[in-house]
Amino acid sequence: MPTTQEAAQALDAHVREIIEWHFNPSTGSPFWLEKASSLGWDPRKEVNCFADLRKFPPFEDDWLRGGPVRRWLPKGLAGKPLFVFETGGTTGVPKSRLASEDFKIDYEMFSGTLPEKYFPRGANWLMLGPSGPRRLRLAVEHLCQHRGGICFTVDLDPRWVIKLIKWGMMEALEKYKAHVIDQAITALQAGHDIQCLFTTPKLLESLAEELANHGSSVREVGITGIFAGGTEFTPQYTRFAIEELLGNGVYLTPTYGNTLMGLACSEPVGPHNNYKIIYHAPQPRATIEVVSFDDPNRIVGYGETGRVRLTTLTRETCIPGFLERDEGEREPPCDLYPWDGVSGVRPFRKLAASTTVGVY
Amino acid sequence: MLNIPILRWGQPYTSLDTDDVVHFETGRTLARVSQANTGLLGRDIRLAQRARDVLTGIPVGDLINMMKKAADFYLSGSLPLGDGEQTPEDFARQQSASTGLPEHMCKANMKKNHFVLSNMDQILDALTRGLDLDILTRGYGVESRGVTVSYQVQSPVLGLVLPSNSPGVHTLWLPVIPMQVGLLLKPGPQEPWTPYRMASAFTQAGIPKEAIAIYPGGADMGAEVVRRAGRCMIFGGTATVERYKGDPRVQVHGPGFSKFVLCDDVVDKWEQYIGIIADSVFLNSGRGCINCSGVWASRHTEEIAQAIAERIGPIEPKSPEDPEASLAAFTIPGAARAIWNSIESALDEPGVTHVTAKFGHRLVEKERCGYLRPTVIHCDSPDRKLANTEYMYPFVSVVRCPQEEVLHRMGPTLVCSAITADSQLERRFIDARHIDRLNIGPIPTIKLDWLQPHEGNIVEFLFRPRAFQAAV
Numbered sequence: 001m002p003t004t005q006e007a008a009q010a011l012d013a014h015v016r017e018i019i020e021w022h023f024n025p026s027t028g029s030p031f032w033l034e035k036a037s038s039l040g041w042d043p044r045k046e047v048n049c050f051a052d053l054r055k056f057p058p059f060e061d062d063w064l065r066g067g068p069v070r071r072w073l074p075k076g077l078a079g080k081p082l083f084v085f086e087t088g089g090t091t092g093v094p095k096s097r098l099a100s101e102d103f104k105i106d107y108e109m110f111s112g113t114l115p116e117k118y119f120p121r122g123a124n125w126l127m128l129g130p131s132g133p134r135r136l137r138l139a140v141e142h143l144c145q146h147r148g149g150i151c152f153t154v155d156l157d158p159r160w161v162i163k164l165i166k167w168g169m170m171e172a173l174e175k176y177k178a179h180v181i182d183q184a185i186t187a188l189q190a191g192h193d194i195q196c197l198f199t200t201p202k203l204l205e206s207l208a209e210e211l212a213n214h215g216s217s218v219r220e221v222g223i224t225g226i227f228a229g230g231t232e233f234t235p236q237y238t239r240f241a242i243e244e245l246l247g248n249g250v251y252l253t254p255t256y257g258n259t260l261m262g263l264a265c266s267e268p269v270g271p272h273n274n275y276k277i278i279y280h281a282p283q284p285r286a287t288i289e290v291v292s293f294d295d296p297n298r299i300v301g302y303g304e305t306g307r308v309r310l311t312t313l314t315r316e317t318c319i320p321g322f323l324e325r326d327e328g329e330r331e332p333p334c335d336l337y338p339w340d341g342v343s344g345v346r347p348f349r350k351l352a353a354s355t356t357v358g359v360y
Numbered sequence: 361m362l363n364i365p366i367l368r369w370g371q372p373y374t375s376l377d378t379d380d381v382v383h384f385e386t387g388r389t390l391a392r393v394s395q396a397n398t399g400l401l402g403r404d405i406r407l408a409q410r411a412r413d414v415l416t417g418i419p420v421g422d423l424i425n426m427m428k429k430a431a432d433f434y435l436s437g438s439l440p441l442g443d444g445e446q447t448p449e450d451f452a453r454q455q456s457a458s459t460g461l462p463e464h465m466c467k468a469n470m471k472k473n474h475f476v477l478s479n480m481d482q483i484l485d486a487l488t489r490g491l492d493l494d495i496l497t498r499g500y501g502v503e504s505r506g507v508t509v510s511y512q513v514q515s516p517v518l519g520l521v522l523p524s525n526s527p528g529v530h531t532l533w534l535p536v537i538p539m540q541v542g543l544l545l546k547p548g549p550q551e552p553w554t555p556y557r558m559a560s561a562f563t564q565a566g567i568p569k570e571a572i573a574i575y576p577g578g579a580d581m582g583a584e585v586v587r588r589a590g591r592c593m594i595f596g597g598t599a600t601v602e603r604y605k606g607d608p609r610v611q612v613h614g615p616g617f618s619k620f621v622l623c624d625d626v627v628d629k630w631e632q633y634i635g636i637i638a639d640s641v642f643l644n645s646g647r648g649c650i651n652c653s654g655v656w657a658s659r660h661t662e663e664i665a666q667a668i669a670e671r672i673g674p675i676e677p678k679s680p681e682d683p684e685a686s687l688a689a690f691t692i693p694g695a696a697r698a699i700w701n702s703i704e705s706a707l708d709e710p711g712v713t714h715v716t717a718k719f720g721h722r723l724v725e726k727e728r729c730g731y732l733r734p735t736v737i738h739c740d741s742p743d744r745k746l747a748n749t750e751y752m753y754p755f756v757s758v759v760r761c762p763q764e765e766v767l768h769r770m771g772p773t774l775v776c777s778a779i780t781a782d783s784q785l786e787r788r789f790i791d792a793r794h795i796d797r798l799n800i801g802p803i804p805t806i807k808l809d810w811l812q813p814h815e816g817n818i819v820e821f822l823f824r825p826r827a828f829q830a831a832v
Binding site: 205209239 | 375376377395398399402406583587603
C-alpha cells in the first residue's frame, strides 16, 4: 500500500492531469471552458496540486440542474455512449450528471474491496434499491456483471416515497414499502440462487422483518453478502443489523456515496472498533474533506466535526469542492486507505429539518 | 451521572447511540440515556403478546394490590435506575433540573401519581362503571344484573409517546397494567425520570418485567411506537393532533384551550371569580392542558383582564429549588424567545391589548434557559389572532364575545368552566360536542375528579364492547 505521502503526491499528479483535460480547449467541456473564461486566471497554469483547487469558487449544485446536459461533455469523450443520472427531483428540475464509464470504473474498484467468501464470483445479486434514472441502479447491476453474476431488480420510485412522506400519507407509504419488499421476497424465493444484495438500512430492516414473518431469515434465503448505503448507517444500526437482523454467516459492508462522487468504502466494521463506521473516498478519483461550518476552506482537526466537502476528479466529471448535505467527524488515514476519512456521517444539522429521508 | 439503558420488555440494552440529559441551569450531565433505533422495536414488538399473557396470568385484584405497593415504592423508595440508584429526593431534583419545573411542583406531581396508584381499585371501578374486572381477563362474563357482557382487548400493549415538559400527564397511563395490558413507553428526551422510576417501582412491587418496555429516542422512535402499537397515546402540539385525527388506534393529547365562560347572568359579579380564574391560569406554571388559556364574556372583559393581570403579572422567576418558585423554565435554548416573538408579533393587531405590559418585560433570558412571566391579553373580539391560543406557561386571553356567539366561536375546548345559573344555557353547554370536560359553576379548570375519564375513557380505548354468546 502507498504511504500517506505517496497517496498525496498521486492525488496532486491526478489533479494536474484532470485539470489539464477539462480546461484544455481541445479536450475540455463547454461548461468548464466557459467558466474558465470568467475566472480571470488560467486553471491549467495555476492549479498544480489538490490544495490549489480552493482557488475555484464554491461549486454550486444548481449548475447541475437543467440542460443542455451536453455542456458537461468533455470534447475528448465525444462519440462515447452516454448516460444521464439524476439525483433529487421530487419537485422541480433534478440535478443531473453525464456519464459514460465512470460508474463502471467506480464499482469495479469497489468490487476489489468485497470479500470473496461472502460475495462469491458468479453469484447472482438482488438490487433492492431505487430504480429509474439513478446511477446506483445501473452501477449495482454492472458490479454484479463485473463479478460474473446476473442482477435481479425491483421497481422502486424514491421520488414517490418522498412525496408520500411530505403529504403525511403514512399508510400509503407502508403499502408501497410492502409492495417493494414483496417484489424482493418473490425474487429471493423463486429459485434464482441470489447470494448478494444491495439495499438501504430501512429496506434491509423491512426485508428481514417480512422474512421473519414468513418463518425465514436473510441467511436462510441464501444471502451471504450485503452492500448497503445511506446516512442512516449509524454504529448502533450496524450493530443491530449484524447482531439481530443478519446473524452469523452474513457480511454487511456500509458505503457512503452519491451520484456526483461515486462510492466511499468503509474500514471493516465490527465489535473490534465498536461498530464505528469510517468512510474513505476512492482517491484520487474523488476526495472527501471535513471542513469548518463557517469556513469551507478550513479543514477541521482530526476527530472534530464539520461539513462534508466532496471533490470529483475524473475525465468525465470535474467537481472541485462540492459542499454535501452531510456532516461528520474527520478521521486520519489508515493502512488500507492512506488518506483522510469521515465518520459519523449524518444530515447536515442546518439542513436536516428540511431534508426528508426516504428509502436511503 | 447515571447510565440509563433501553428496556426491551424488561431486559436492559445499552445502545451505542446515547443522549445526555443535562441540568438546564448548569449544563451538567445528569444521565446518559441509551437511544433506540427503530428496528429494535420492530424486532421486539413480536413479544408484545407475551406482555399481555404474563399480566393475564395474574388476577386483576393482585395487580391492583401491586399498584398500591408500587405507589409507596415510587413515592418513598430508593429504587434502581440504570447503573445507579435514585431516592425520591434525587428524582424530584433530577426532574426539575431537566424539565425546568420547580422542585416543589415535581414533588406535588409525585403525590398525584401516588394518589392514583393507591386508589387504583376505585379509579378502575369508576372508569368501568362497576364492572367485575375479571370480565376484562376472561373477555366475557355475566354482570350482577344477569346480563352477559364481553369486552375485547384491542391491543396487547399500549404505546405511549410521552412529553418532556409536562410530568403531570403520567397519571393517564397508570391504570393500564392492572387492566392486564402491557406498556410500551417512549419517554420525552428531557423527562426519562418518571417512566423509568415507575417501571422500577412496578417491578419491585411484583409486576413481571416482561410487561414493560421503554425505548428512548428521537421523533422517528415516536412515530415507530405509533406505527407498531395497536393502541397508542401521544402528546404533542396542534400539528400532532391534526396528523392523527380520525385514527382510531391513536388517542392524541394536544393543547387543551381550556376556558372559563362568564355568562350574562353572572358576569356583573365578575370580581367573585377572579381568584379561581387566576389559579386556573397560573398553578403548575400554566403547563397543563387543563390550565385556563381563555376567559370569555360579553362585557366587563377589560376589568377582568386587569384584575387577573394584577394578581399574576408581577410574578417573577425564582430558582427551581426555591419553595416559592412558581414559574417553570423553558430549557430548550431559544424556546422562550421564539414563543415571545410569536406573541409579540400578534400584539400589533387592533383590538388587542397586552394588559401585563405595565408589570415589566415578560421574557427573561438566562445563560442556558428562558422564562416567560404570566401574560394577560385582552381581545375585543374572538376574531383576534390571540383570542384562542395556548402556550406552555401562564398565558390567558380575555375575550369579549356576545353570549349567543360564545359556543360556536370558542373552538375545541378540553375543560370548560361555564358559570351560569341559566338552565337553558346550561343545556347548550352540556350538548356542545367540542367541549370535553364540562364544569358548571365556579370550578377551577385544573380541578380533576380522578374517578372520571380524561379526554376519552382509557377503558373504552383499550377494550371494545361486543356481543358474545357461548353454547352451554
